Amino acid sequence: MANNESDILEFIKNFDSEKLKSITKHIDLGDVLKSLSNMNKAQLLNLKRALEAGSEEYDPPEIKSDFYQLYDQLSEEERALQQRVRQFMEDEVRPIANEYWLKGEFPHHLIPKMAELDICGLPLKGYGSMDHSYLMEGIISLEMSRVDASISTFFGVQSGLVMGSIYFCGSEEQKQKWLPKLRTMELIGAFGLTEPKVGSSVAGGLTTKAKKEDDHWILNGQKKWIGNGTFSDITIIWAQDVDDGQVKGFIVENDTPGFRAEKQKDKMALRTVQNARLYLEDVKVPAEYKLENGNSFKDTAKVLKATRAGVAWQAVGCAQGAYEYAVDYTHKREQFGKTIGSFQLIQDLLVEMLSDLTAMQTMAFRLSQLQDEGKMTDEQASLAKVSCTTHTRSVVEKAREILGGNGILLKYNVARFVADAEAIYTYEGTKQVNSLIVGRALTGKSAFV
Incomplete structure (x- = not known):
């Protein structure tokens, strides 16, 4: 023609x-x-x-991480707090996250700046707290993990495990003495439950022992994987009473004679977190430092139940961070004369990632609402931990796949999320143990050995 x-x-x-x-x-x-x-x-x-x-010059669309607009349910005050934390993470943490992760060191200079956010112990009523919800504490965990899961873990130990132990298991006098200083980060805390030979089976007995003598207790044993343990001021130590066999909680000042912390090295995940192996040799603890209401593993479980939802949120944040880096990469990386975001297989991976992420967000959001209503059960918390951490592994795996060879380079950030997802998958109860908690609720039969 x-x-x-x-x-x-x-x-x-x-x-x-x-x-x-x-x-x-x-x-x-x-x-x-x-x-x-x-x-x-x-x-x-x-x-x-x-x-x-x-x-024409390509103008990529905004990265949509909150695809179902869950944040629209927050109040203006809550959104402002969320944005304040996000700004802190963007300005102070993102520029140094890879550096400190690679060195395996903690950025101590950030602690005073984080303290200014006034976000520790948000849902713990009274004692100087801002009196916010578990939902907001979860969203803060997400915002931190979205940039650096190590910082989120530091926060989770301080605000959740340590303050939670004193809040749920301490006397009123103990709460008044310790919680305000922990909230302002004047004191930094650690949480000592896991042991070298006792991980998932902590309910069955601890090798760290406690013996009552006159007006004090004597603690002997070892703890492992204790976050913040190398530089904390106090550590919540859970030990088995040799007289009645019950697990009891103690507030131990780290400068107490016989208490020693040794940094765990050569980790491949959460490298910025300073995990320690603790050695307790005839550590003398005043009787008033024993948690008044921490007298059995059921009491310990109250703390773990409350913080398990926070770990689910950490998993969401880790997945969201990897997803956002992957989407941004597809806008910039060119192959075969075009950006890779224009290829069908890449778009399919992104949709699968967003599907997992959105499911995780909605599950964690609803779990925290139940927690704020006082309705959250052990099995609901465990299901969220299982589901969110499992989906996170899937999301970070696909993010690494999208980046190709660059996915294993630290400078592209996704490699850090891939590694950190493995730690989140395991701590606060393995996938298998949390699955059995849910399974017990479904069948009425315990499969624990």
């Missing part, structure tokens, strides 16, 4: 000369004219539109 020369000349004349010059560097103009001569006017017009559209 031949066309006259005027149509071809009109096409060339109207097409940007600089773009045409660029094209002729790579192809033979004679061949182009020959092909053009076989096109009709409509075909020439369509070609011109396609070329001009392809030459």
Whole structure:
């Protein structure tokens, strides 16, 4: 279907000369004219539109992480707090996250700045707390993990495990003495439950022992994987009473004679978190430092139940951070002459990631609402921990796949999320143990050995 020369000349004349010059560097103009001569006017017009559209600067859409607009349910005050934490993480943590993760060191200079946010112990009523909800504490965990899960873990230990132990198991005098200083981070805490030979089976007995003598207790044993343990001021130590066999909680000041912390090295996840192996050799603890209402593993479980929802939120944040990096990468990385976000297989991976992320967000959101209503059960908390941490592994795996070889380079950030997801998957109860808690609720039968 031949066309006259005027149509071809009109096409060339109207097409940007600089773009045409660029094209002729790579192809033979004679061949182009020959092909053009076989096109009709409509075909020439369509070609011109396609070329001009392809030459326009690409303006990628906003990355939509809250796809179901869950944050719309928050009040203005809550949104402001969320944005304040996000700004802190963007300004103070993101620029140094990879550096400290690689060094395996903690950025202590951030503690006073974090203290200014006044976010520790939000849902613990009284004692100087801002009196917010478990939902807000969860969203704060998400915002932290979205940038650096190590910082979120530090916060979770301080605000959840340590303050929670004193809040749920301490006397009123103990709460008044310790919680305000922990809230302002004047004191930093650690939580000592896991042991070298006792992880999932803590309910069955601890090797760390406590013996009452006159007006004090004597503690002996070891603890392992204790976050903040190398630099904390106090540590909540859970030990088995040699007289009645029950697990009891103690507030131990880290400068107490016989107490020693040794940094655990060579971790491949949460490297910024300073995990310690603790050694307690005839550590003398005043009787008033024993948690008044921490007298059995059931009391310990109250703390773990409350913080398990926070771990689910950490998993959500870890997945969201990896997802956002992956989406951003698809806007910038070019292969075969176009950004990889234009390929079907990449888009399919992104949709799978967003599907997992949205399911995790809605589950964690509803779990925290139940927690604020006083309705959250052990099995609900455990199901969220199982589901969210499992989906997080899937999301970070796909993010790493999208980045190809760059996915294993720290500078592209996703590798850090891939590694950190493994730690979140395991701590605060393994996937298997939490599954059995849910299974027990479903069947009425305990599968624990």
